[in-house]
Amino acid sequence: xxxxxxxxxxxxxxxxxxxxxxxxxxxxxxxxxxxxxxxxxxxxxxxxxxxxxxxxxxxxxxxxxxxxxxxxxxxxxxxxxxxxxxxxxxxxxxxxxxxxxxxxxxxxxxxxxxxxxxxxxxxxxxxx
Numbered sequence: 001x002x003x004x005x006x007x008x009x010x011x012x013x014x015x016x017x018x019x020x021x022x023x024x025x026x027x028x029x030x031x032x033x034x035x036x037x038x039x040x041x042x043x044x045x046x047x048x049x050x051x052x053x054x055x056x057x058x059x060x061x062x063x064x065x066x067x068x069x070x071x072x073x074x075x076x077x078x079x080x081x082x083x084x085x086x087x088x089x090x091x092x093x094x095x096x097x098x099x100x101x102x103x104x105x106x107x108x109x110x111x112x113x114x115x116x117x118x119x120x121x122x123x124x125x126x127x128x
Contacts, residue, residue: 031101031109034124035064040095046121047097053111060102067096 033050037043047064054061071093078086101108117123 029103030128031104031112032126032128033099033101033112034067034126035097035099036122036124037095037120038092039120042118042120043095043097046117047099049115049117050099050112053115054099054101054104054108057105057108057111059104059108061099062102063099064097065099067098070094070096 035043035047035050037046051061051064071091073089073091076088076090077084078088112125
């Protein structure tokens with residue numbers, strides 16, 4: 001007959017807490033800036049201004065990448081009753097550019113938020 005050895009009960013051990021260094025601010029990997037406007041000249045001037053600001057603070061910039069132009073077309077009757085076949089066509093073009101700023105510092109982000117751009121320019125900033 002086999003004898004049973006007394007089993008030791010497992011008691012939870014207190015884990016030793018390691019001394020951790022104070023955490024530094026987590027750096028954002030990438031800022032993705034998407035710029036949209038109805039006029040390409042104003043758009044290009046705004047993109048140049050954004051790039052100059054980022055390069056002034058020695059940030060790594062990728063772009064500007066031109067995205068496909070969004071074209072919205074509208075067809076309207078010239079006359080309401082008699083000349084029904086006479087129509088006019090109008091279109092709106094929305095030009096787009098994409099800029100990536102890799103590992104931006106706090107100074108770069110602050111400078112970009114204080115940047116004043118012309119009206120009619122829409123900016124979307126995404127932190128990745």
